[in-house]
Amino acid sequence: MTFIKLTVIGSGNAFCSGGRFNSCYYVEWGDKNILLDCGPTSLAAIRKCSLDPMAVDIIVISHLHGDHIAGIPFLVLEAxxxxxxxxxxxxxxxxDGERRIKEVCAILYPDAIEMFQNLDIRFVQYSQNEEIEIEGFNMKFFEVxxxxxxxxxxxRIxxxxxxxxxSGDTGWTDNLYSIADKSDLFICECNFYxxxxxxxxxxxxxxxxxxxxxAKRMLLTHFGKESLSRYAEIMGEKAEDGKCIEF
Ligand SMILES: [Zn+2]
Ligand SMILES: [Zn+2]
Incomplete structure (x- = not known):
């Protein structure tokens, strides 16, 4: 049986409401470590969980908002x-993710081009309904x-x-049925109450x-000020920074 352990690195929204870190999940899956999103607070938050950002093999990005990608320049810098x-x-x-991420890196650190040239970083672009296989993981992507x-x-991975x-960040879409279907763990945003x-x-x-x-199990996350103000009324499993889930 493959060992899978997910650590919630950041369960907050773009504004770090409630002092929560921005979106990021660290998944130890067999002999690979996968990061789901990498918000600006991620490097600090990963260390706070006593995990190693340099042990990450794969980063999967749900969308190109800053609270989901702006930690990448610091990860690249450290690497x-x-x-x-x-x-x-x-x-x-x-x-368009590769161009935008490289631009952000270049704005923050002018020698970013040199960094990318010297590191073994590969960008793989997906599109709607596409299935890709990366290092034995089958991934399927859905527009939200x-x-x-x-x-x-x-x-889905x-x-x-x-x-x-x-789910990434999303309002209601019927694609959520396909994303969640029979999954062992479905991480779903719950920005509002x-x-x-x-x-x-x-x-x-x-x-x-x-x-x-x-979904067999659902974990609510990406809480904002309004959902946090009604937090006690939210039933079911809720993500907290540092929380670990094995499945
Ligand atoms: Zn977000
Ligand atoms: Zn967003």
């Missing part, structure tokens, strides 16, 4: 300057309802009959759809 990393790193990104300029996607699913928007989910809608989202 180049401090770690002198030789180990390959694969960054799986939505359309968020600002289209940031190419928002949810996805499967290996050895285990499925980890992630009851406020309705096209770009984020709320707890009330998720409660109403819980029976139709056929």
């Amino acid at each position: 180049y300057k401090a770690d002198k990393r030789k180990k390959p790193l694969t960054i799986i990104i939505p359309p 309802s968020h600002n289209p300029l940031v190419k928002p996607h949810g996805f 499967e290996k050895d009959s285990k499925v980890l699913a992630y 009851e406020k309705e928007t096209l770009t984020h989910l709320n707890y009330k809608k998720l409660e109403a759809e819980k029976q139709n989202l056929k």
Whole structure:
């Protein structure tokens, strides 16, 4: 049986509401370490969990908002300057992700081009409904309802009959049925308690759809000020920074 351990690195929204770190999940899956999203606070938050950011093999990015990608420049900087990393790193990104991430890196650190030239970093671009296989992991991506300029996607990662699913940031979309379907763990954003928007989910809608989202286990996350103000009323499993889940 493959060992899978997920550590919640950041369960907050873009504003770090409630003092929570930005989106990031560290998944130890067999002999590989996978990061789901990498917000600006991720390097500090990974260390706080006593995990090693340099041990990450694969980063999967759900969309190109800053609270999900802005930790990458610091990870790359550490890989180049401090770690002198030789180990390959694969960054799986939505359309236009490679250009935008490299631009962010270059704005923050002018020698970023040199860093990318000297590190073994490979970008793999996905698109809607595409299935890709990376180092034995089968990944499938689905468009979700968020600002289209940031190419928002949810996805499933499967290996050895285990499925980890992630909504990314999204308002309600029927694609969530496909993303969650029979997954062993479905990480689902719950930015709001009851406020309705096209770009984020709320707890009330998720409660109403819980029976139709056929995940074996669901973990709510990406909490904002309004959902945190009603936190005690949110039933089910809630992500907290530093929380570990084995499945
Ligand atoms: Zn977000
Ligand atoms: Zn977003």
